[in-house]
Amino acid sequence: MEENVKKTVGLGVISWTIAFVIARRVFSKYSFDFSNRLVSTVHATIAVTLASLSVQDWKCPLCPMASTSSPAQMQTLAVTLSYLVYDIICCLFGERVSLDNTIHHLVSIVGISAGLYYQKCGSELVGALWVTEMSSPFLHLRELLKEMGYRDTAINLAADILFAAIFTVARMVVGPYITYTTLSAENPPMIKAMGLGLQLLSAFWFFKIARMIKYKLKKRTTTKHGIKHAGKLE
Numbered sequence: 001m002e003e004n005v006k007k008t009v010g011l012g013v014i015s016w017t018i019a020f021v022i023a024r025r026v027f028s029k030y031s032f033d034f035s036n037r038l039v040s041t042v043h044a045t046i047a048v049t050l051a052s053l054s055v056q057d058w059k060c061p062l063c064p065m066a067s068t069s070s071p072a073q074m075q076t077l078a079v080t081l082s083y084l085v086y087d088i089i090c091c092l093f094g095e096r097v098s099l100d101n102t103i104h105h106l107v108s109i110v111g112i113s114a115g116l117y118y119q120k121c122g123s124e125l126v127g128a129l130w131v132t133e134m135s136s137p138f139l140h141l142r143e144l145l146k147e148m149g150y151r152d153t154a155i156n157l158a159a160d161i162l163f164a165a166i167f168t169v170a171r172m173v174v175g176p177y178i179t180y181t182t183l184s185a186e187n188p189p190m191i192k193a194m195g196l197g198l199q200l201l202s203a204f205w206f207f208k209i210a211r212m213i214k215y216k217l218k219k220r221t222t223t224k225h226g227i228k229h230a231g232k233l234e
Contacts, residue, residue: 002074005078008075008079013082013085016039023039030148036087036091036094038140039087041136043087044133047080048134050072050075052130053076054070065124067121068119069116069120073122074116077112077125084108088102088105091105100201100204107197108198111191111193111194118188118191121188124178124185124187131170131178134170138162138166139167142156142163157220163209167205167206171199172206175198175202179196183196
C-alpha cells in the first residue's frame with residue numbers, strides 16, 4: 001500500500017472523528033446515533049462524488065477491468081476505508097451494532113484493503129462503492145426525520161420509498177452486474193469474495209426493505225380508512 005494512501009486513511013479516521021465530535025456538540029439535544037448518521041451522510045455524498053470523478057470512461061464505467069488502479073481510484077477507496085474504520089468503532093459505542101451491519105463493514109474493509117494492497121481492481125471496487133453508497137443518504141435521512149419528530153408522516157414515508165427505490169435499482173439491478181464482472185475478471189480471490197459477500201448481503205437487506213415498505217403502506221392505508229370511518233360516524 002502506497003505511503004500517501006496510508007496517510008489518507010490515517011487522516012481520514014481523525015477527520016471523521018472530529019466531524020462526529022462537532023456534530024455531537026452542535027446537535028447535542030439529539031442522540032449519539034443522530035450525529036453519527038450525519039457524518040455517514042457526509043461520507044456517502046463525498047464517496048459517490050469521488051467515485052464518479054474517478055471513472056475513466058463513462059461509456060464503460062467498469063473499464064479497464066482487473067487493471068492497475070488509478071491514483072484517483074486509490075484515493076477514493078482510501079477515503080472510504082478511513083470512514084469504515086471510524087464507523088465500525090463508533091457503532092460499538094452507539095446503538096447501531098448489528099450482525100449484518102458488522103459483517104458489511106468487515107467485508108468492505110477487507111475487500112478495499114486488498115484492493116489497495118494489490119493496487120488492482122480500482123474500476124470494479126469504485127463501481128461497487130458507487131452502488132453501495134448511492135442509497136445511503138436516504139437511509140440515514142429516514143432515521144434522522146424520525147428523531148426530529150417526523151415519524152409516520154408523509155415526508156418520512158416519501159424518504160422510505162425513495163430509499164427503497166434507489167436501493168433496489170442500485171443494489172439489485174446494477175449490483176449483480178458489477179458482481180458478475182468482478183467474478184469473471186482475473187481479480188484476486190479476496191476481492192471476488194468481497195463482491196459476492198456484499199451482493200448476498202444486499203439481497204438479504206432487499207427483502208427486509210421490501211417487507212418494511214409493505215408494512216408502512218399497509219399501515220398508512222389502514223390509518224386513512226380509520227380516519228374516514230371516524231369522520232362518517234361524527
